[in-house]
Amino acid sequence: EVQLLESGGGLVRPGGSLRLSCVVSGFSLRSYGMSWVRQTPGKGLEWVSGISDSGGSTYYADSVKGRFTISSDNSKNTLYLQMNSLRAGDTATYYCAKDGGSGNPPYHFDYWGQGTLVTVSS
Amino acid sequence: DIQMTQSPSSLSASVGDRVTITCRASQTIAGWLAWYQQKPGKAPKSLIYATSNLHSGVPSRFSGSGSGTDFTLTISSLQPEDFATYYCQQYNSYPITFGQGTRLEIK
Numbered sequence: 001e002v003q004l005l006e007s008g009g010g011l012v013r014p015g016g017s018l019r020l021s022c023v024v025s026g027f028s029l030r031s032y033g034m035s036w037v038r039q040t041p042g043k044g045l046e047w048v049s050g051i052s053d054s055g056g057s058t059y060y061a062d063s064v065k066g067r068f069t070i071s072s073d074n075s076k077n078t079l080y081l082q083m084n085s086l087r088a089g090d091t092a093t094y095y096c097a098k099d100g101g102s103g104n105p106p107y108h109f110d111y112w113g114q115g116t117l118v119t120v121s122s
Numbered sequence: 123d124i125q126m127t128q129s130p131s132s133l134s135a136s137v138g139d140r141v142t143i144t145c146r147a148s149q150t151i152a153g154w155l156a157w158y159q160q161k162p163g164k165a166p167k168s169l170i171y172a173t174s175n176l177h178s179g180v181p182s183r184f185s186g187s188g189s190g191t192d193f194t195l196t197i198s199s200l201q202p203e204d205f206a207t208y209y210c211q212q213y214n215s216y217p218i219t220f221g222q223g224t225r226l227e228i229k
Contacts, residue, residue, distance in 0.1 A: 035218070044209065044220055044221075044222045044223045045158075045166065045209055045211075045220040045223075046220070047217055047218040047219065047220070050216070050218070059216045059217070061217050062217070095165055095166070100156075100168070100171055105213075105216075106154075106213040106214075106215065106216055106218050107213055108154075108156035108168065108171040108172070108211060108213050109156070109158075109166075109168060109211075110168045110171070110177060111168070112165040112166055112167070112168075113165060114164075114165050115165055
């Protein structure tokens with residue numbers, strides 16, 4: 001059974017940093033790429049960042065490029081999102097999501113985690 | 123970036139109704155279109171990928187169609203558990219983009 005479990009969200013001041021984690025089970029990060037998708041309260045979905053199955057390629061939305069870094073640790077079955085220089089506009093629930101295919105991204109997402117809330121406020 | 127526009131933004135319907143939600147891309151996405159269902163306080167769930175392929179376990183009353191820039195999600199006979207918000211997503215190219223969502227409410 002595929003499972004994704006995010007953690008690391010919380011309250012942070014503007015300009016601060018936070019690292020989100022997503023522990024996966026039921027599949028290998030060596031075989032599937034992953035993404036982070038966020039959703040502001042009461043709003044729609046925004047793709048934030050993605051990483052290929054090999055970990056060799058990373059992709060970012062313009063809104064977070066240069067501030068966020070996606071990475072993965074296959075040995076720990078864990079996906080990360082390092083978020084620096086946080087702004088009020090980054091306040092959202094962050095979901096990790098598994099690619100629905102492998103080899104040549106981008107892909108749709110076939111499984112999602114339950115989300116972790118990040119609040120950026122002074 | 124490819125813009126995705128869903129219509130309608132909200133929809134009221136009754137159990138048993140047939141409903142259709144439309145998604146239009148600002149440029150061709152060659153069929154790389156997915157649909158998700160989201161209920162309040164929950165993560166999105168995959169319904170359909172590559173325009174018309176049902177995710178495992180999704181009831182057959184859900185179907186998708188379209189090509190190029192215009193796509194539809196159809197629910198043939200609404201069930202109580204189908205009242206939710208639906209999002210389309212293009213994955214033809216980065217950045218991946220979503221429609222703004224269609225809220226399906228009980229009439």
